[in-house]
Amino acid sequence: MDHLMKGILSPGLVKEVDITYNDRRENDEEETGLAREMVIVLDFGGQYNQLIARRVRECNVYCEVHPYTMSLDKIRELNPKGIIFTGGPNSVYDETSPHYQKEIFEIGVPILGICYGSQLMAYTLGGEVKTAPVSEYGYTETEVDTSSILFKDVEPSTVVWMSHTDYIAQVPAGFRVTAHTPVCPVAAMECAERKLYATQFHPEVMHTKEGQKMLRNFVYDVCGCSGDWQMGSFVEETIRQIREKVGTGKVLCALSGGVDSSVAAVLMSKAIGKQLTCVHVNHGLLRKGEPEQVIQVFRHEMDANLIYVDAVDRFLDKLAGVADPEQKRKIIGGEFIRVFEEEARKLEGISFLGQGTIYPDIIESGTKTVKAVKSHHNVGGLPEDLDFELVEPLKMLFKDEVRACGKALGLPDNMVYRQPFPGPGLGVRCLGAITRDRLEAVRESDAILREEFAKNGLEGKVWQYFTAIPDIKSVGVRDGKRADEWPVIIRAVNTVDAMTATVEDVPFALLQHITHRITHEVPGVNRVLYDLTPKPTGTIEWE
Numbered sequence: 001m002d003h004l005m006k007g008i009l010s011p012g013l014v015k016e017v018d019i020t021y022n023d024r025r026e027n028d029e030e031e032t033g034l035a036r037e038m039v040i041v042l043d044f045g046g047q048y049n050q051l052i053a054r055r056v057r058e059c060n061v062y063c064e065v066h067p068y069t070m071s072l073d074k075i076r077e078l079n080p081k082g083i084i085f086t087g088g089p090n091s092v093y094d095e096t097s098p099h100y101q102k103e104i105f106e107i108g109v110p111i112l113g114i115c116y117g118s119q120l121m122a123y124t125l126g127g128e129v130k131t132a133p134v135s136e137y138g139y140t141e142t143e144v145d146t147s148s149i150l151f152k153d154v155e156p157s158t159v160v161w162m163s164h165t166d167y168i169a170q171v172p173a174g175f176r177v178t179a180h181t182p183v184c185p186v187a188a189m190e191c192a193e194r195k196l197y198a199t200q201f202h203p204e205v206m207h208t209k210e211g212q213k214m215l216r217n218f219v220y221d222v223c224g225c226s227g228d229w230q231m232g233s234f235v236e237e238t239i240r241q242i243r244e245k246v247g248t249g250k251v252l253c254a255l256s257g258g259v260d261s262s263v264a265a266v267l268m269s270k271a272i273g274k275q276l277t278c279v280h281v282n283h284g285l286l287r288k289g290e291p292e293q294v295i296q297v298f299r300h301e302m303d304a305n306l307i308y309v310d311a312v313d314r315f316l317d318k319l320a321g322v323a324d325p326e327q328k329r330k331i332i333g334g335e336f337i338r339v340f341e342e343e344a345r346k347l348e349g350i351s352f353l354g355q356g357t358i359y360p361d362i363i364e365s366g367t368k369t370v371k372a373v374k375s376h377h378n379v380g381g382l383p384e385d386l387d388f389e390l391v392e393p394l395k396m397l398f399k400d401e402v403r404a405c406g407k408a409l410g411l412p413d414n415m416v417y418r419q420p421f422p423g424p425g426l427g428v429r430c431l432g433a434i435t436r437d438r439l440e441a442v443r444e445s446d447a448i449l450r451e452e453f454a455k456n457g458l459e460g461k462v463w464q465y466f467t468a469i470p471d472i473k474s475v476g477v478r479d480g481k482r483a484d485e486w487p488v489i490i491r492a493v494n495t496v497d498a499m500t501a502t503v504e505d506v507p508f509a510l511l512q513h514i515t516h517r518i519t520h521e522v523p524g525v526n527r528v529l530y531d532l533t534p535k536p537t538g539t540i541e542w543e
């Protein structure tokens with residue numbers, strides 16, 4: 001649902017006035033609390049660009065990802081304490097591959113080049129990059145020179161993660177080699193005088209055993225950061241910013257109960273209390289207990305203004321007989337906007353719209369080139385006469401930081417650590433044309449699965465798990481008679497980024513127990529199947 005809510009506005013319909021750290025730094029130098037210092041990740045197309053930023057933030061140093069097309073003037077303006085060049089799939093010799101003007105190495109800001117970024121640094125500064133006959137890939141024992149600041153407290157022989165074919169054959173003048181492997185003569189190089197550092201390997205990935213230490217050395221010892229990015233100060237400062245921005249105005253916020261919209265709503269509620277109105281639309285496709293939890297937490301515990309809209313019949317009537325998954329998604333997204341818009345029109349004097357946009361949404365919308373396999377319902381927009389300004393208090397946070405923020409704000413664990421749940425909800429798990437009885441069977445079987453996973457210690461371990469029911473029946477035996485009933489499919493997968501996924505090895509005895517419960521407690525179900533398909537070839541959801 002979070003995606004759905006993020007998508008309710010199309011760009012251009014609202015005046016974008018963002019609360020960002022940059023604005024704050026420029027306008028508010030004297031304020032205490034938020035990060036003053038920043039490291040910039042310049043993205044050259046590597047798959048780990050966001051991960052680098054997360055790792056830097058884990059060192060309590062604020063970090064933003066920007067495309068390599070960002071101008072040098074803009075970089076100077078941001079006044080970063082350090083810059084990191086990411087990896088990328090290209091070769092520096094391709095005319096079409098991303099490059100950066102040489103002057104960046106002259107501005108006096110420390111730079112760390114990673115993988116392609118290291119080759120780019122070598123190439124731009126007059127070193128030599130060559131293509132190896134075979135790629136170096138995977139865990140690699142590497143000898144490092146521990147007299148380098150970058151390798152302070154790192155073992156002289158350490159395991160790193162390599163993934164490259166091109167390599168630095170000759171370092172530029174003034175540089176020295178600080179690490180090598182049996183096949184890679186320059187696994188790291190530096191010119192300490194100019195604060196330029198480079199690693200052929202990826203310090204940001206977990207497989208580089210001491211990678212976090214290296215990044216920490218870079219941001220603290222090379223860049224001189226002090227580590228002023230802390231969740232407690234983020235919360236305090238963001239609350240202050242929301243108050244300042246909203247003044248005596250009123251904010252409307254769509255609240256799905258998902259992590260992002262919930263944390264954003266709590267932050268806004270703490271900041272402006274009753275000036276905030278949350279709208280929770282129950283489209284009938286939520287999981288068991290979800291609407292009740294939203295009402296309990298926001299209306300009763302947070303004492304927030306919460307409008308609960310029971311739109312179950314409306315959604316299910318619109319969806320009746322519609323079997324095509326894309327069509328179902330469009331109906332759910334479109335109807336959601338209409339319901340939300342109707343509620344917005346009933347309220348007087350709303351001038352702000354609160355949204356749970358998070359940082360990856362922003363980076364991805366700016367850089368995504370991969371064609372979406374399924375439409376993730378970025379449908380339509382509110383009419384132009386609803387002229388809102390946006391309040392997006394989480395727009396600079398990564399998901400794990402949003403969770404930390406939710407914890408700091410006192411949200412319950414089952415909201416903060418909620419597994420991902422698609423915007424169209426159970427609608428894409430009641431396969432084909434949705435009927436109320438089969439939808440109820442999906443909801444009940446999902447509740448049993450969740451309960452059993454929680455009881456058996458799998459709740460925090462498995463990334464996503466749910467049930468789906470296809471629109472078929474098979475014959476079984478119930479009360480001594482043959483009965484045609486539905487099968488329930490269980491899906492339980494692990495993934496890092498949802499692009500690929502592996503199947504959880506759920507203990508067989510537990511699967512049998514869950515099967516027994518579902519077939520005995522959920523009306524209309526006589527079989528349970530476990531989906532053994534990784535992604536690819538299967539997607540995570542069935543529709």
Ligand code: XMP
Nearest residue numbers: 001003376420421422423424498539540541
């Ligand atoms: P697939 O099925 O494409 O899903 O492997 C990858 C992740 O995305 C979620 N998902 C959705 N989320 N709206 C959403 O907000 C959607 O329409 C949608 N479809 C899939 C899915 O649950 C998984 O986490």
